Amino acid sequence: MSDTHGKFIWCELMTPDLDATAKFYGSVVGWTTKPMKVDDQPEYIIFEANGVGVAGMMHFPAELEGQGIPPNWTGYVDVDDVDQSARDFAANGGTIRRPPADIPTIGRFAVVADPDGAVLCIMTPLPMENAPPELPSDTPGHIGWHELYANDGAKAFAFYAKLFGWTKDQDFDMGPMGVYHIFAEHGKQTGGMMTRPPEVDMCFWTYYFTVPALDAAIERINAGGGKVVNGPMEVPGAWICQAVDPQGAFFCLSAGER
Template sequence: MTDLTGKFFWYELMTSDPQAALAFYGDVVGWTHAPFGGDLGEPYHVVSGSAGPLGGVMAIPADAKDCGMTPWWGGYVGSADVDADAARLSAAGAKVMRAPEDIPGVGRFAVMADPGGAIFMLLKGASPDGMDVPAGMPPGHVGWHELYAGDFDKDLAFYTGALGWTRGEAMDMGEMGSYQLVSQTGGAAFPDMTGGIMPAPKEMPVPVWLFYFIVGDIDAAVERVTAGGGTVLQGPMEVPGGTWIIQATDPQGAMFALVGTRDAG
């Protein structure tokens, strides 16, 4: 069983039109979905990639909509003790946006903002059985985590300090600043990088975590995005390792990203 403490392991879309979003991502990424059987107060759809469940889709809650929330993807970080971690991370520069509380049949969670203002959630599952993070690059799952940091230096220190992530190579992006590779697994025995942190560009309205979903051929995926009413913001662009990425918004306006391959021919 994978130790999820300090790692992103569940991804959630809050959207203005859950059914349309499920159809869009089902076509673009290949997800299947099923309703969650628990009592969350709102319909919740669990989405699965090729290696099993990875996240959920739900409507933006009325109170959040009244506060101006627009469609967005959020990520849950595993916690062994949500209350203790919320306090500990606050002392390290984060901010509690929603105090720890229980979700019936799911577990205990809290909503946090890192020092630069990007939102993430803490979650301890109600069941002692944890989820296994799939190995490799299974289609439909998250292959990369990217933070557009509101405060690059403080955020990097926060994630590598308070959450125990490991720094990898730092790449100079000129006027855009530094792109710092990070690994959520931690320690020299786990050298694989799982994401990157970079300063939020001026075009980005707020600091945010961006999640890259794994697809096959990137060009075919681009066609599915545009055919389904999404908008490609950037790419396809080749990245180290021989893969290609795009950044896009879905038809409801939530930002997401894809990582795939391109036929050499």
């Protein structure tokens, strides 16, 4: 495995209203937007933090309408060989939701799901000229944490450790909520996995966007038509909340102070 295999490299939102959504996240997270056009591909918007692209946004695909899938955020993980990694997902109990395909000038990607049905995109990006420097995950506007709700947190960790090379950073005992499995990518603490509580009816990945202070960001969520569904809550080293945007996409915020 290369030193980038298993690294989260992007986060992407599918939403029915690009303009309203851009305004919402611009207010809440501080992102600016820049359109990107690749040949005959659909309209795509880049979210930038301090002039650096950190996430993207596209129209909710028509082929997914009516399937009970809400607007949603999906993470991209760098892999050495997309085609092989997709086969590995399928061979280990996962599924290939969209077969590997090329995105002109960007790279080759596939949409996969783990054995519990939690969806990710995997990608082998093309080499990038003048790549921006990687900033710490607690930099405002950046994706600071990646979290999985699984049917069995320990089994999920074993699956991803095998496919992505992730290692266990530490297990955190949450009492009645079970064990939180904190994982690392090439030695860097990157996210956590847990067994989903009964009130969470599906398995999924979720992403924490870093903001300077949480209470002010929650005010912006409410003012912009979003809704906080959990929090504010203090966790080791941070304050967090979970929310939905005005179009119904679930997201999380993390801040170093309340």
